[in-house]
Amino acid sequence: MRGNVVIAGVGxxxxxxxxxxxxxSLNIEACRNALADAGVEKEAVDALVVKPPTSNPExxxxxxxxxxxxxxPRVGGSWDQxxxxxxxxxxxxxxxxxxxxxxxxxxxxxxxxxxGSRHVYEKAWGDxxxxxxxxxxxxxxxxxxxxxxxxGTTSDQLGExxxxxxxxxxxxxxxxxxxxLTLEQYRQSKWVVDPLRRDDCCLVSDGAAAVVLMSAKRAxxxxxxxxxxxxxxxxxxTSWEVPxxxxxxxxxxxxxxxxxxxxxxxxxxxxxxxxxxxxxxITVLMTLEAYGFARKxxxxxxxxxxxxxxGGELPTNTAGGLLSETGMPGLQLVLEGVRQMRGEATLQVKxxxxxxxxxxxxxxxxxxxxxxxxxx
Amino acid sequence: xxxxxxxxFPLPDTTGIGAxxxxxxxxxRLDYQCCSRCHSAWLxxxxxxxxxxxxxxxxxxxxxxxxxxxxxxxxxxxxPWFAKxxxxxxxxxxxxxxxxxxxNVVAAxxxxxxxxxxxxxxxxxxxxxxxxxxxx
Numbered sequence: 001m002r003g004n005v006v007i008a009g010v011g012x013x014x015x016x017x018x019x020x021x022x023x024x025s026l027n028i029e030a031c032r033n034a035l036a037d038a039g040v041e042k043e044a045v046d047a048l049v050v051k052p053p054t055s056n057p058e059x060x061x062x063x064x065x066x067x068x069x070x071x072x073p074r075v076g077g078s079w080d081q082x083x084x085x086x087x088x089x090x091x092x093x094x095x096x097x098x099x100x101x102x103x104x105x106x107x108x109x110x111x112x113x114x115x116g117s118r119h120v121y122e123k124a125w126g127d128x129x130x131x132x133x134x135x136x137x138x139x140x141x142x143x144x145x146x147x148x149x150x151x152g153t154t155s156d157q158l159g160e161x162x163x164x165x166x167x168x169x170x171x172x173x174x175x176x177x178x179x180x181l182t183l184e185q186y187r188q189s190k191w192v193v194d195p196l197r198r199d200d201c202c203l204v205s206d207g208a209a210a211v212v213l214m215s216a217k218r219a220x221x222x223x224x225x226x227x228x229x230x231x232x233x234x235x236x237x238t239s240w241e242v243p244x245x246x247x248x249x250x251x252x253x254x255x256x257x258x259x260x261x262x263x264x265x266x267x268x269x270x271x272x273x274x275x276x277x278x279x280x281x282i283t284v285l286m287t288l289e290a291y292g293f294a295r296k297x298x299x300x301x302x303x304x305x306x307x308x309x310x311g312g313e314l315p316t317n318t319a320g321g322l323l324s325e326t327g328m329p330g331l332q333l334v335l336e337g338v339r340q341m342r343g344e345a346t347l348q349v350k351x352x353x354x355x356x357x358x359x360x361x362x363x364x365x366x367x368x369x370x371x372x373x374x375x376x
Numbered sequence: 377x378x379x380x381x382x383x384x385f386p387l388p389d390t391t392g393i394g395a396x397x398x399x400x401x402x403x404x405r406l407d408y409q410c411c412s413r414c415h416s417a418w419l420x421x422x423x424x425x426x427x428x429x430x431x432x433x434x435x436x437x438x439x440x441x442x443x444x445x446x447x448x449x450x451x452x453x454x455x456p457w458f459a460k461x462x463x464x465x466x467x468x469x470x471x472x473x474x475x476x477x478x479x480n481v482v483a484a485x486x487x488x489x490x491x492x493x494x495x496x497x498x499x500x501x502x503x504x505x506x507x508x509x510x511x512x
Contacts, residue, residue: 124455125478127394129388129455130385130506131466131478131479132464134454134455138450145446145448190451194449194450194463245476
């Protein structure tokens, strides 16, 4: 089904602080903007799928949102996979369209942890709290330490990732954090949980984003000129909690990336621009080698020397990612991939024909991959 | 924040399937579960073997020998109890028998390195017996 389904429109809200806004209101604004971008009437939508808000999950949130939007879709509901859910929902909607279960799908996500509660990111890990084991950053720090000790990955190499992505965000007028970063500033950044510093950690953000999916055939009939075809997708679930994994530096990203590349008929060498989930810098480092851009253990040297910067060999997170554009879990990366394939990105990568996007959740517990291409 | 320090300690759940584990630590043993069918070993406590799904298993006593898999150092307290301990380490430790667990390595002045050998020490904190480790 390579290329049979397209992203026909994208929409978002402001990123950062949206005080007083509910997630329903944010979702609706993003959907309204995505439908307008696609030139699709709301009444044509027959699928609505949503990742529940991370900071405040609700029972049957998909139905609540559908009611608020005046929709009775054929296909609908919510899917909990943490940060991997958005791309997984896009792949689910694409398969539903391909098999005639629906025709036009909205995939949307909203959350408001910045002005609301961010407790979910700082909570204890069950009984292990007795040992002082708290919070999401520590889980990623545990993976980072093992990678550094096993493969010689350095703090400066993590810093190179933060520098490249923060500088991209500084150029994005819609980014929540528009402060560029130097490697020297990174080295001065305070420890959160050693080996991760403040500048290794993503933002906490309010906001929403949405995409409209339909078949390529339908998009042609409707005369949509800015459609972006989906070339491949995949998933891989690590599942186990960090302390129980037999190998701390291997995750489901490997099978997810391989599945998506095989479906697209591509290799990492064919990818022109990447949007890699950067909740923490180590996530980018580990995902790049899981996808095969670098050999296992070699992504430290790979990211050095500005390779991920705009103008580098593999421009990555060209709108600033989670570190700089918005801490939203993942859908903003899909939106930037769409902008790159349309040729509309602020930091446009010249002649980019393919974009690989990663989403992942928990402490790399869940993973999904999307590969976008050019409209013919 | 009027709670006494002991009340503030994040107590583990010592009821249900985990009761045996915490009681064993209190008695000076680190026990782990072992499947009666496929002989795989695991922690934390579960009702079924995560390898072969059998519901028949026994508790076994760990030797206390272990290795260090990874560690982090907290510079920010996510819970008031731990503010006085900063900076402190939390580690992933693998028992010689296979199971892995979260712990603390008590090793003032020692440089930690992955795969270094460790030895179990059971320490009490807020009247809870905890499985900590020191360099072997």
